[in-house]
Amino acid sequence: MTETLKAVLYMNQFFGGIGGEDKAGIEPLAKAGAIGPGLLFREFLDPHVEITATVICGDNYFCERMDDAGEAVFLLIEGYAPDLVLAGPAFNAGRYGMACGAVCASVTRRMAIPAVTGMYPHNPGVEAFRKDIYIVETKGSVAGMRDGVASMSRLALKLARGEPIGTPEEEGYIPRGLRRNYFASETGASRAVTSLLNKLKGKSFITEYAMPVFDRVKPVLPVKSTGEITIALITSGGIVPKGNPDRVESSSATRYGRYDINGLARLAPETHETVHGGYDQTYANEDPNRVLPLDAVRDLEREGRIGRLYPYYYATVGNGTSVANAGRFAREIARELVRDGVQAVIITST
Amino acid sequence: MAKEIERAGVPAVHICSIVPISRTVGANRIVPAVAIPHPLGNPAKSGDEERLLRRALVEKALQALETDIEEQTVF
Amino acid sequence: MTVLELGRIPIQDVDWGRKTVVEGRVLQIHREGFIEEIRGHDSRITGVEAHIARPGESARILPVKDVIEPRVKVKGRGGVFPGLISGVETVGTGRTHVLKGCSVVTAGQIVGVQEGLIDMSGPGACYCRFSNLLNIVLVIDVKQGITRHEHEETLRLAGLRAAAYLGEAGRAPAPDHVDRFEVHGLSGSPREGADLPGVVYVYMLLSQGLLHDTYLYGHDVKNLLPTMISATEVMDGAIVSGNCVSACDKNTTYHHQNNPIIGELFRRDGTDLRFLGTIVANANVTLQDKIRSAEYAVKLAALLGPDGAVISKEGFGNPDADAMMYCKGLEEKGIRTVIITDEFAGVDGASQSLADTTPEADAVISTGNANERILLPAMERVIGDMRVIERMAGGVSGSLSRDGIRVELQAILGATNELGFETLSAREE
Numbered sequence: 086m087t088e089t090l091k092a093v094l095y096m097n098q099f100f101g102g103i104g105g106e107d108k109a110g111i112e113p114l115a116k117a118g119a120i121g122p123g124l125l126f127r128e129f130l131d132p133h134v135e136i137t138a139t140v141i142c143g144d145n146y147f148c149e150r151m152d153d154a155g156e157a158v159f160l161l162i163e164g165y166a167p168d169l170v171l172a173g174p175a176f177n178a179g180r181y182g183m184a185c186g187a188v189c190a191s192v193t194r195r196m197a198i199p200a201v202t203g204m205y206p207h208n209p210g211v212e213a214f215r216k217d218i219y220i221v222e223t224k225g226s227v228a229g230m231r232d233g234v235a236s237m238s239r240l241a242l243k244l245a246r247g248e249p250i251g252t253p254e255e256e257g258y259i260p261r262g263l264r265r266n267y268f269a270s271e272t273g274a275s276r277a278v279t280s281l282l283n284k285l286k287g288k289s290f291i292t293e294y295a296m297p298v299f300d301r302v303k304p305v306l307p308v309k310s311t312g313e314i315t316i317a318l319i320t321s322g323g324i325v326p327k328g329n330p331d332r333v334e335s336s337s338a339t340r341y342g343r344y345d346i347n348g349l350a351r352l353a354p355e356t357h358e359t360v361h362g363g364y365d366q367t368y369a370n371e372d373p374n375r376v377l378p379l380d381a382v383r384d385l386e387r388e389g390r391i392g393r394l395y396p397y398y399y400a401t402v403g404n405g406t407s408v409a410n411a412g413r414f415a416r417e418i419a420r421e422l423v424r425d426g427v428q429a430v431i432i433t434s435t
Numbered sequence: 436m437a438k439e440i441e442r443a444g445v446p447a448v449h450i451c452s453i454v455p456i457s458r459t460v461g462a463n464r465i466v467p468a469v470a471i472p473h474p475l476g477n478p479a480k481s482g483d484e485e486r487l488l489r490r491a492l493v494e495k496a497l498q499a500l501e502t503d504i505e506e507q508t509v510f
Numbered sequence: 511m512t513v514l515e516l517g518r519i520p521i522q523d524v525d526w527g528r529k530t531v532v533e534g535r536v537l538q539i540h541r542e543g544f545i546e547e548i549r550g551h552d553s554r555i556t557g558v559e560a561h562i563a564r565p566g567e568s569a570r571i572l573p574v575k576d577v578i579e580p581r582v583k584v585k586g587r588g589g590v591f592p593g594l595i596s597g598v599e600t601v602g603t604g605r606t607h608v609l610k611g612c613s614v615v616t617a618g619q620i621v622g623v624q625e626g627l628i629d630m631s632g633p634g635a636c637y638c639r640f641s642n643l644l645n646i647v648l649v650i651d652v653k654q655g656i657t658r659h660e661h662e663e664t665l666r667l668a669g670l671r672a673a674a675y676l677g678e679a680g681r682a683p684a685p686d687h688v689d690r691f692e693v694h695g696l697s698g699s700p701r702e703g704a705d706l707p708g709v710v711y712v713y714m715l716l717s718q719g720l721l722h723d724t725y726l727y728g729h730d731v732k733n734l735l736p737t738m739i740s741a742t743e744v745m746d747g748a749i750v751s752g753n754c755v756s757a758c759d760k761n762t763t764y765h766h767q768n769n770p771i772i773g774e775l776f777r778r779d780g781t782d783l784r785f786l787g788t789i790v791a792n793a794n795v796t797l798q799d800k801i802r803s804a805e806y807a808v809k810l811a812a813l814l815g816p817d818g819a820v821i822s823k824e825g826f827g828n829p830d831a832d833a834m835m836y837c838k839g840l841e842e843k844g845i846r847t848v849i850i851t852d853e854f855a856g857v858d859g860a861s862q863s864l865a866d867t868t869p870e871a872d873a874v875i876s877t878g879n880a881n882e883r884i885l886l887p888a889m890e891r892v893i894g895d896m897r898v899i900e901r902m903a904g905g906v907s908g909s910l911s912r913d914g915i916r917v918e919l920q921a922i923l924g925a926t927n928e929l930g931f932e933t934l935s936a937r938e939e
Binding site for chain 1 (some may be wrong): 473476507508
């Protein structure tokens with residue numbers, strides 16, 4: 086006989102029965118048992134799940150101080166030691182969607198229990214949180230309440246029981262933008278020819294990977310003169326001190342290194358090497374300056390064309406390193422550089 | 436990487452061999468390098484020629500950092 | 511019209527014996543003769559061990575350099591693996607026998623990082639069809655002090671010699687089954703099914719230096735301008751792999767010999783499509799070379815007058831740029847394309863899968879996310895060298911534990927092969 090699971094629900098001021106827009110600034114609070122939509126949840130969750138409590142927070146209060154409010158809500162939820170959390174559904178309400186997303190994300194991450202919410206696909210909460218949590222697809226208004234609650238409950242129960250979760254179509258959640266492997270019934274070669282033939286016949290054809298659109302950053306203003314500033318060097322060519330003390334991986338790097346070059350005039354094969362496995366390493370190992378041009382940079386620094394070279398360089402491996410990791414490394418590195426007054430960066434890649 | 440550095444407000448220049456990839460991923464200031472295994476070198480040349488080549492690429496990178504641009508630019 | 515008959519001799523077991531011969535469905539190998547043939551007269555080889563790994567065994571082979579299928583030219587011009595262990599006469603006609611169900615695998619002390627593994631059982635075995643073959647594994651030691659280029663060449667040639675030697679045992683027996691492949695010429699005479707769509711195959715070969723190279727009739731493909739081949743030439747080993755780094759999406763010689771795209775296009779030739787021709791192209795390390803090859807390959811493809819093209823890739827990262835160039839060039843000429851590629855979407859699948867993209871690539875077949883992790887249990891027998899796993903692609907430090915090893919699919923040979931050899935795919939969830 087399986088034990089009844091305990092659930093905590095999260096809602097905003099309106100669904101929590103406190104008030105309308107005028108109450109959107111209320112601080113987080115908890116009430117015992119199920120309230121409002123909670124009664125509908127109970128219909129789909131009985132008898133396996135008991136709704137222990139409902140945590141409520143004003144949409145404005147949450148969104149105006151997401152970190153602090155998020156923490157307060159999390160602590161309230163944690164206090165009940167639930168087995169699963171359900172938030173919303175938020176339909177197309179943007180602030181509510183962001184709050185539900187944030188609550189579920191922190192519960193998923195910090196308590197390792199399922200936390201499910203429901204939103205309309207255009208809710209900004211979807212773009213912000215879909216990679217981190219399961220967001221069930223709902224209609225754009227409360228007309229979709231019953232279906233939304235039903236889908237959320239079904240998915241939450243599956244997650245809580247550790248059952249395998251199927252595709253977005255099968256389970257009713259919004260695609261998370263995560264790539265998941267599976268074994269097809271035919272080989273890639275066979276699927277390719279079939280897809281091409283359909284394309285040539287003007288029929289609908291399968292593409293298994295839709296080309297992404299990469300976001301752009303507006304170019305940052307240039308520096309007036311590189312002779313007046315501190316410049317830092319970064320490489321994704323995997324140049325590290327000989328022996329690879331930080332054990333940067335030769336592919337799919339999960340870490341990067343930060344290396345002291347204070348007073349070093351050039352790199353040399355005795356002191357440095359490349360760990361990037363994605364290209365013929367011979368030339369880089371013969372002369373690491375071919376990938377990280379320290380010798381040329383020092384010459385230019387001495388001549389005053391570069392004001393000062395930052396005394397550390399950063400290295401990672403571009404080979405197979407996911408774009409997400411590369412982004413994360415860059416953000417961390419950027420923080421340090423800004424802190425230390427670096428005003429421009431030269432990045433070298435293979 | 437260049438894109439994320441620029442997002443933090445620091446101008447960045449990317450020296451790389453496969454310019455289309457740098458473009459696609461979103462670097463703004465791009466300097467084409469020599470070849471994948473030796474972006475700032477050329478083993479087919481003499482040591483002196485290589486050093487001059489390397490210096491020229493770095494100088495181009497500095498020039499890129501000093502140039503005002505509206506969109507992705509290959510220098 | 512060129513015709514190749516491929517006779518399959520099914521091999522259901524391999525054993526050491528007094529002669530190298532096929533008896534029924536068993537390949538007997540005379541060990542001493544075999545090893546002597548492998549050593550050839552190559553003084554760089556200091557030791558050869560030969561092992562047999564059977565499907566279902568608790569055995570792991572690593573690091574793998576190449577997998578080669580034993581074949582023999584029974585009739586017709588040339589010999590197998592032309593330009594490397596046979597002369598350079600054009601192959602792909604006449605008759606060739608194949609020992610089906612077995613392979614030669616070269617393994618050995620590591621040359622460079624990122625060489626792959628084959629598990630003969632367990633969860634890793636589903637990702638690689640080599641787990642279902644009777645693998646004759648060669649562990650070859652070489653002289654100290656030779657260069658890495660020489661080391662790679664030594665192992666490559668030794669593996670080919672081994673496969674050719676075993677292939678000889680297939681010369682006499684009558685094959686169970688003979689497939690007939692017809693390559694139609696470019697002559698204007700109409701043939702059956704003239705109203706069917708014409709399809710060309712653009713076959714990209716990696717050509718990026720040590721452990722990233724490919725050979726066509728023994729010619730290093732780095733120095734290749736895209737050219738045409740008769741699809742049957744690969745069946746005689748005209749394309750040989752010098753490639754094994756980041757094992758998941760490198761084409762071994764076995765993959766080239768058994769190119770599934772060529773197989774599929776032949777299968778459907780005359781019924782669903784007209785297989786117009788095969789263009790081999792490369793993927794070099796400079797932008798100018800990439801553009802030159804793309805322009806050239808597209809020009810050749812267009813000469814054949816196709817309606818569509820299948821593009822296969824090898825490797826990831828910078829070769830994504832080549833694939834996109836081929837795709838864009840062909841589509842701009844009105845030749846519709848499909849690309850077969852794997853993905854590097856990060857361990858959680860959340861990352862951008864390809865290093866380069868182009869909007870024209872609207873038909874893409876995915877052979878899976880190579881960053882996905884898998885826990886491979888400890889095996890009773892390791893042929894090769896276990897310690898290398900931590901330095902292997904996707905083997906993060908600490909991945910070696912008593913319960914087994916946690917690696918990315920990258921480390922499994924052929925797991926995300928981009929000729930579409932396997933059934934692995936990825937979808938968005």
